[in-house]
Amino acid sequence: MSSDLRDLIRTDLDRIPLPPSTEWTQPPARRRMRALGAVAITLVVIVVVVASLGAGQAVRALRDWVETQRVASGVVAGNDYVYLADGDPSSQYIQIVAMPGGQTISRLVGQTYVGSMQEGSLMGVSGDVAYLPVASSGGLPPDAYNTYLERVDLRRGVPVGRLGTGAMVAPPLEPTELPGTAVFAAATATSADGSTLWLVRDTGEHALIASVDRFDGRVASVTPLEHATITSAGPGATRSRVAALGPDRVAVIREHYPITYQGARLGVDWYILDEHLRAIATYSFETQRLPAGGFCSADAHPDPSGDGWILLCSDPFLFQDGAVVFLSREGSIVGQTPLSRELGYAVGMTVATDGTVNVVTTRPVVARVDARTHRPIDARPVSELRSLLDRLLPPAAAAKGPAGPGVVFSLDGRYAYLIADPLVKIDLSTAKVVARASRIAAVGAIALSEDGERLYALVIDVQTRTIALLDPRSLGLAAQSAPLANDPYGIVAVRAQLPPGP
Amino acid sequence: MTSADDGPPSSWEATFRRSYPSLYRALVAVLLDGELARDALQDAFVEGLRRPPPSDHALAGWIFRVALRRARRIRGLGLPLRLDELVGSLREPEIPAETEALLERLALGELLRLLTRRQRAVVVAHYYLGLTQQEIADALGVRRGTVGATLSQALSHMRRGGSHVF
Numbered sequence: 001m002s003s004d005l006r007d008l009i010r011t012d013l014d015r016i017p018l019p020p021s022t023e024w025t026q027p028p029a030r031r032r033m034r035a036l037g038a039v040a041i042t043l044v045v046i047v048v049v050v051a052s053l054g055a056g057q058a059v060r061a062l063r064d065w066v067e068t069q070r071v072a073s074g075v076v077a078g079n080d081y082v083y084l085a086d087g088d089p090s091s092q093y094i095q096i097v098a099m100p101g102g103q104t105i106s107r108l109v110g111q112t113y114v115g116s117m118q119e120g121s122l123m124g125v126s127g128d129v130a131y132l133p134v135a136s137s138g139g140l141p142p143d144a145y146n147t148y149l150e151r152v153d154l155r156r157g158v159p160v161g162r163l164g165t166g167a168m169v170a171p172p173l174e175p176t177e178l179p180g181t182a183v184f185a186a187a188t189a190t191s192a193d194g195s196t197l198w199l200v201r202d203t204g205e206h207a208l209i210a211s212v213d214r215f216d217g218r219v220a221s222v223t224p225l226e227h228a229t230i231t232s233a234g235p236g237a238t239r240s241r242v243a244a245l246g247p248d249r250v251a252v253i254r255e256h257y258p259i260t261y262q263g264a265r266l267g268v269d270w271y272i273l274d275e276h277l278r279a280i281a282t283y284s285f286e287t288q289r290l291p292a293g294g295f296c297s298a299d300a301h302p303d304p305s306g307d308g309w310i311l312l313c314s315d316p317f318l319f320q321d322g323a324v325v326f327l328s329r330e331g332s333i334v335g336q337t338p339l340s341r342e343l344g345y346a347v348g349m350t351v352a353t354d355g356t357v358n359v360v361t362t363r364p365v366v367a368r369v370d371a372r373t374h375r376p377i378d379a380r381p382v383s384e385l386r387s388l389l390d391r392l393l394p395p396a397a398a399a400k401g402p403a404g405p406g407v408v409f410s411l412d413g414r415y416a417y418l419i420a421d422p423l424v425k426i427d428l429s430t431a432k433v434v435a436r437a438s439r440i441a442a443v444g445a446i447a448l449s450e451d452g453e454r455l456y457a458l459v460i461d462v463q464t465r466t467i468a469l470l471d472p473r474s475l476g477l478a479a480q481s482a483p484l485a486n487d488p489y490g491i492v493a494v495r496a497q498l499p500p501g502p
Numbered sequence: 503m504t505s506a507d508d509g510p511p512s513s514w515e516a517t518f519r520r521s522y523p524s525l526y527r528a529l530v531a532v533l534l535d536g537e538l539a540r541d542a543l544q545d546a547f548v549e550g551l552r553r554p555p556p557s558d559h560a561l562a563g564w565i566f567r568v569a570l571r572r573a574r575r576i577r578g579l580g581l582p583l584r585l586d587e588l589v590g591s592l593r594e595p596e597i598p599a600e601t602e603a604l605l606e607r608l609a610l611g612e613l614l615r616l617l618t619r620r621q622r623a624v625v626v627a628h629y630y631l632g633l634t635q636q637e638i639a640d641a642l643g644v645r646r647g648t649v650g651a652t653l654s655q656a657l658s659h660m661r662r663g664g665s666h667v668f
Contacts, residue, residue, distance in 0.1 A: 005625075006630075008613075013527040013531055013630055016526075016530055019526070021519070023544075024547070
């Protein structure tokens with residue numbers, strides 16, 4: 001066979017025509033031409049793609065401009081007071097900015113516990129009236145303070161009276177204990193209907209004793225209806241917050257910090273109190289703790305499938321899993337749905353009327369939980385409908401900073417506004433980004449107006465801080481304040497303006 | 503680029519031209535692509551200009567090896583579709599694929615398609631270029647035993663698949 005094969009190969013191959021001899025030693029011109037052709041086609045493809053993206057950017061810019069014009073023409077109308085937290089952590093203030101004009105109309109002294117850069121939580125405000133705890137040391141011996149509650153009409157942006165709470169001696173804190181925080185630690189909360197006011201003050205060694213008072217919010221009386229004390233145990237110094245669950249239920253949240261305040265919170269105790277300020281449920285982080293070490297958001301939501309509340313618990317350091325916790329009206333845990341720490345830190349939740357709980361995490365992920373069955377529905381990563389070039393940019397994780405939650409939700413619960421890079425609007429039904437606030441710098445805090453028609457963002461641009469008014473539909477920029485003084489860092493509340501008067 | 507930049511051909515060019523017909527046909531049989539064979543040989547020629555072969559001994563094997571390597575580089579990483587091929591397919595072909603058409607019609611073409619590229623290289627180098635198994639091993643960078651085994655496998659394949667030819 002070999003000779004046959006040899007003959008066959010030689011015979012057949014010798015029939016193959018040769019290229020012209022002049023080309024044998026020529027440079028591969030055709031290949032070069034083919035390569036040039038390929039390069040040309042590649043360039044054309046790139047130009048077409050880039051032009052398409054550019055056109056997309058142009059369309060986006062045009063849409064923003066149209067939105068701006070629409071807003072300027074009054075389509076997005078409404079005047080609000082935006083209440084900002086500012087000042088030194090040990091001497092805090094409330095700054096009131098009128099929007100959309102952007103003028104600071106007033107600044108209220110707090111010198112107490114509004115929330116600080118370190119502590120990362122703001123005072124909770126509900127209803128039309130807020131009570132700002134104030135401690136004044138003017139004319140008094142050292143460590144003695146005249147304390148009162150400054151009654152603030154949120155719709156008119158003015159203080160309307162004081163509720164004296166007596167002279168206090170500063171708690172015996174070590175000089176190095178919780179440095180940079182308020183000497184006189186106090187927090188207030190009001191029920192949504194304004195009928196009840198709670199005041200919690202931290203006293204005793206390491207502020208482990210909480211003094212809790214309940215007042216009638218409709219009567220300017222300095223005499224509390226109820227009084228109670230809560231003594232906590234555990235390491236570190238303590239700072240309390242108070243969250244209204246209803247007219248006759250309140251949660252006192254006690255956060256334990258390292259004495260020297262070098263680290264983050266050690267853990268959190270939760271106390272659910274009834275109308276007589278009796279603790280009907282206690283969750284100490286050292287014994288019977290809530291999930292995630294008690295790191296639960298203070299904005300408890302009413303449970304649509306019962307008469308209790310829903311808490312969102314998540315460890316900011318992701319050392320442990322979080323959970324959506326369902327509390328009964330008596331404060332007992334009737335169910336909890338785990339949130340794996342792999343989903344990221346849960347920055348906020350909204351509860352739909354059909355019982356679906358939407359949780360947004362820093363991953364970001366939209367996790368859904370059925371409040372009726374307490375079972376998880378799904379968890380979907382948020383994908384962005386953004387251009388190819390944008391995808392090349394590094395994504396910025398959302399954050400929950402000292403300015404409050406990094407996410408707010410539309411009133412109908414369909415959308416989440418998440419502080420990312422930039423601020424984005426997420427359709428919770430699809431877990432997709434549907435709008436981006438590309439015309440403003442980094443956002444430190446966000447809040448919606450009461451009717452959900454205006455979104456306010458505290459914009460931090462290098463050294464200047466401003467309030468931006470955004471259209472919640474498109475996140476188009478409608479107005480922006482002048483640079484604000486005193487470096488505000490959080491939005492405490494937003495209320496629609498009423499004209500001055502009774 | 504060539505040594506014949508309007509001057510007399512160099513000894514390398516003369517040597518290359520003498521070997522060209524058999525090497526071109528051998529490469530067509532191995533690569534099953536006339537244009538690729540042409541480009542690979544042209545690259546081998548340029549390579550010889552830059553770094554002449556150490557000696558005239560087994561020169562055909564040296565050019566064959568260099569051309570095969572250049573062909574692999576030209577063809578790329580074996581992607582199913584090259585952009586230049588795509589571009590070429592969108593344009594009027596400059597060179598009719600006569601060579602490939604002819605190979606299709608030949609009985610040899612049918613046999614060669616039964617083999618892998620390495621098997622084709624070994625068969626053609628041995629039976630057409632007349633290289634010894636050692637020269638083929640040197641050219642392909644494999645052991646001599648591998649050449650023998652590859653040759654044996656190739657013959658077996660052709661015997662099974664092309665019995666009507668023999």
